[in-house]
Amino acid sequence: MRLGQRNTIRVGALAAMVLGLVCAGCMGPGPVERTLVVLGGCPGQQSGAPGQPSHMAQAALPIVAVLPFEASAALDRRAVAIQEGNVLRSATTWSWEDTPRRMVTQAVLDQLACSGAWGVLWPYRPRGEHFAVLGGRVDDFSVALHPQGGEVRVALTVDVWSAQKGPLLGRLSVQATAPCSDATPQAAAVAAQDALRDAMRQVEQGLQTLRPRMEMTGE
Secondary structure, three states, rough: EEHHHEEEEEOOOOOOOOEEEEEEOOOOOEEEEEEEEEEEOOOOOOOOOOOOOOOHHHOOOEEEEOOOEEHHHHHHHOOEEEOOOOEEEEEEEEEEOOHHHHHHHHHHHHHEEEEEEOOOEOOOOOOOOOOOEEEEEEEEEEEEEOOOEEEEEEEEEEEEEHHHOOEEEEEEEEEEEEEEEOOOOHHHHHHHHHHHHHHHHHHHHHHHHHHHHHHHHHH
């Protein structure tokens, strides 16, 4: 099985990670076509590593320790979850570049680090300096298809604890959707980065609302 032409699309600063969809004949006969969507991180950032402010800048920021996100077995695999009516199935010919659980974890790291408002502790070390601990679960990361196109759905439950995973400060329910321009893997890949970007904005906004509680527990 040969790979067809590789197309790379670069979009705005959100995450230093690669999302991909692989389609092998699912839209009809023909060679395998691979589409990569590269979500740019902080300027000068290496792919796969969370963006970080300078050491001196980070020292003055509240540091959030990030835990790896969890997911059900169906969402902890690279096969794309396809929603058709009331049926959710794993695609046999479409796959993400990484699992939704890892993609969301990486996106959270990059969103916080690139925001300029937070420092990031990764991986989590209880004795490392930090202001709060953030973790959560991927509840949905699926593609809903219909003849006119479809949409990508992202749903997260995000928990924020005080330092060293002390008392729970708050739980955020995050839901984001983005339309697919058509029923192709390329359109689904673009919609996925749009939905993920929206979800990350919600995570950061929720974190900001919990900041007074963080400061109270940190006194």
